[in-house]
Amino acid sequence: MSLDDWILALHVLSAFAYVAGMVVFWVLVGAVRRTDTPEPTIRMGPVVKVGNAAVGVGMGGTIVFGIWLAFSVGGYDIWDGWIIAALVLWALAAETGRRTGAAYTRGMDKAQELEAAGQSGPNAELLALNRTQSGLVLHSLGSALALLILIDMIWKPGA
Amino acid sequence: MTSVLAAVRPDSWNFPLFVHVLGAMILVGGTLTAASALAFARGDVRTLRLGYWSLLAVSLPGYILMRIGAQWIYSKEGLDDAPIEEAWTGIGFAVADAGALLLLIALIVGGVGVRRLRGGSGTGLLRATMVISLLLLAAYVVAIWAMSAKPV
Numbered sequence: 001m002s003l004d005d006w007i008l009a010l011h012v013l014s015a016f017a018y019v020a021g022m023v024v025f026w027v028l029v030g031a032v033r034r035t036d037t038p039e040p041t042i043r044m045g046p047v048v049k050v051g052n053a054a055v056g057v058g059m060g061g062t063i064v065f066g067i068w069l070a071f072s073v074g075g076y077d078i079w080d081g082w083i084i085a086a087l088v089l090w091a092l093a094a095e096t097g098r099r100t101g102a103a104y105t106r107g108m109d110k111a112q113e114l115e116a117a118g119q120s121g122p123n124a125e126l127l128a129l130n131r132t133q134s135g136l137v138l139h140s141l142g143s144a145l146a147l148l149i150l151i152d153m154i155w156k157p158g159a
Numbered sequence: 160m161t162s163v164l165a166a167v168r169p170d171s172w173n174f175p176l177f178v179h180v181l182g183a184m185i186l187v188g189g190t191l192t193a194a195s196a197l198a199f200a201r202g203d204v205r206t207l208r209l210g211y212w213s214l215l216a217v218s219l220p221g222y223i224l225m226r227i228g229a230q231w232i233y234s235k236e237g238l239d240d241a242p243i244e245e246a247w248t249g250i251g252f253a254v255a256d257a258g259a260l261l262l263l264i265a266l267i268v269g270g271v272g273v274r275r276l277r278g279g280s281g282t283g284l285l286r287a288t289m290v291i292s293l294l295l296l297a298a299y300v301v302a303i304w305a306m307s308a309k310p311v
Binding site: 021023026027040047054147 | 192300
């Protein structure tokens, strides 16, 4: 196996980590929609960290190993249309992911604030934050961008 | 090898490959969610249920999609009629088939565990489901490496 084979494997593994992280967040988005008390919200914290790690490693790996492959593999160039499209989609997905994280962190912050104040009962504001509509829309948009990247990678339009 | 990497496959192979890869990604995501939720539940019934349902409602449909896509692309490549004896297809089929059995065992064991949660027990069975999920994740990493690097 050549170095490029290994880099391709790492690129694909990174893509899997990224999408796996997105799936983790879909499950969490669904789980917190009915959560109006601090304790179950905070309990999701470690799973959120797993999702963050998967998305972080995945996004970092896809871009680093992807650019390596664009320069190293014969027949592909960094300025190929489908590669430029992937880079643009990746950047949009990264920003969308950052905004989604910020939207859902408000619920976690509120839960920690309530717990620190000794309030363990249902809280309407916490429920509203956990049900953030903007967070849901952003996560849907991020998932659509991830899907478009996958389509671009498989069909390679113009290659 | 670079020429193989750069090769553009026939257009008719793209959709089956898309179905295969998308299914595999959903499978890995569901299994990662299940393993994490079950590992960090610390006996919390709601989190244990979340972990189990991730495996049932996300990983299982992902597996079915992945397996349908795999057979479809295998057939498109003409490998049904002329199978190839290469390590990457062997690893792929081994992980898919043994993985299906393990996933089924994890779902049955976890299902019994979830039912027993009402009576205050079942956490041990769900711990077994978590261990199987972690094993599956390790196997999936090997399979993804084999499918992409294609060792002969």
